[in-house]
Amino acid sequence: MTELDVEFVRRQFPAFDHPETGQWAFLENAGGAYAPSHVIDKLNHFMVATKVQPYGPSGPSEEAGRAMDLSHERLAAAINADVDEVMFGPSTSINTYVVAQALKERLRTGDEVIVTNQDHEANSGVWRRLADGNNGVIVREWAVDPETGRLDMAGLQRLLNERTRFVAVTHCSNVAGEIHDVAAIARQVHDAGARLAVDGVSYAPHDFPDVHALGVDFYFFSLYKTYGPHQGLMYVRRSVLEGIANQAHIFNADNPRARLTPAGPQHGEIACASGVVDYLEAMDAHHYGDDDTPACRDRVARIMALFHSHETEQAARILALLREKDVRIIGPERADVGKRAPTIAFRSNSVSNADVVARLRADKIACGAGHFYAYRLIEALGIDPNDGVVRLSLVHYNSADEVSRLLNALDDVL
Ligand SMILES: Cc1ncc(COP(=O)(O)O)c(C=O)c1O
8 A cells, every 4th residue: 555755745845944944843734834845936936037917918927827827727627626616815714705795695584594613713704794784694503512522414404494595614623623524515505405615724735625526616725724825715616606796896797716806816826826736746646656647636636645544644643642641632532534634622631721832842843722713613612712722733744753752742741
């Protein structure tokens, strides 16, 4: 069986060669991941050679526009979307905000919207506010189990009815780490005649979605957490995009890329985003060879499955230690491929979050504590959101040695 060549992977990330940054075991990837040279080189090139208004009548300007188009094409291919179904905005929070404005105009008295209390606030507050202003829209909450922080699929079925218009759920919570069966949720939601929006921010670093296979209407993720620039990527099914209100300048109403992205595009960030796909393909070629040249989507799915199996192995080691300690683990207590991301949150019953973080920091292990914007989840768990949980979030480039370092420190402090 092919094993992930973690040393080779790490050589692609200049951060690991940096004299100070390279000393850290970086376990706060759910807050933003390092970028490989595939992305950095493209951004540098853009800044040096093509930092002009794109799509104009000069060589550098044409090249800038081509680089931006390429990112649309390559990222669409990587998630199995059509090119005009992919849009870039400054962040996922802005993208959900804009989509909510577009939907608001179409909702009527008595329409129902379902949100969870497991989600990051970016996929919660904006939809809850669809009910503001006495418009008669009703928001229903699909609530987590207050002990485990997990969502029970039957809970959604109980809330869905013929008045449901819209459901928002996370593919994977940035605190509970549980991966939801989005294809099954999409079937339930569509059977009720509603639309589904999925926050994939905590899922995509571990596996790019196949948005058509999942059957979602909206899918959001943040490229800065998937080894790219600070951009939000949004997929909107073409038939849905055509049916919702334009949020862009009047002359952009028929431009699918602009319709839901009223902010001017961030040229350099978009231009370098294709570097993420270059990186994934290069890693696939290293592990599986490049003679059979499968389609981009197949390569991306294959290499990310390898990433995920490595991450799951490392997450299993961490969870095994935590299960022996006097701690409360949020979300599934075991790491299973396809069921849990290596985003592990916990709270010790005897040691403060601050002391845990300080102990790890002393060994140059970067992690964080708090509510991580999943404020409602932390409250539902009966935890003070101002204190929250300790979160360790891994991605594929975290090595077994780094995890051993973490286990030593955790064993010591817990
Ligand atoms: C699960 C999840 N959803 C949404 C967001 C918001 O993403 P952005 O920072 O791009 O607005 C985050 C950011 O941390 C997140 O973790």
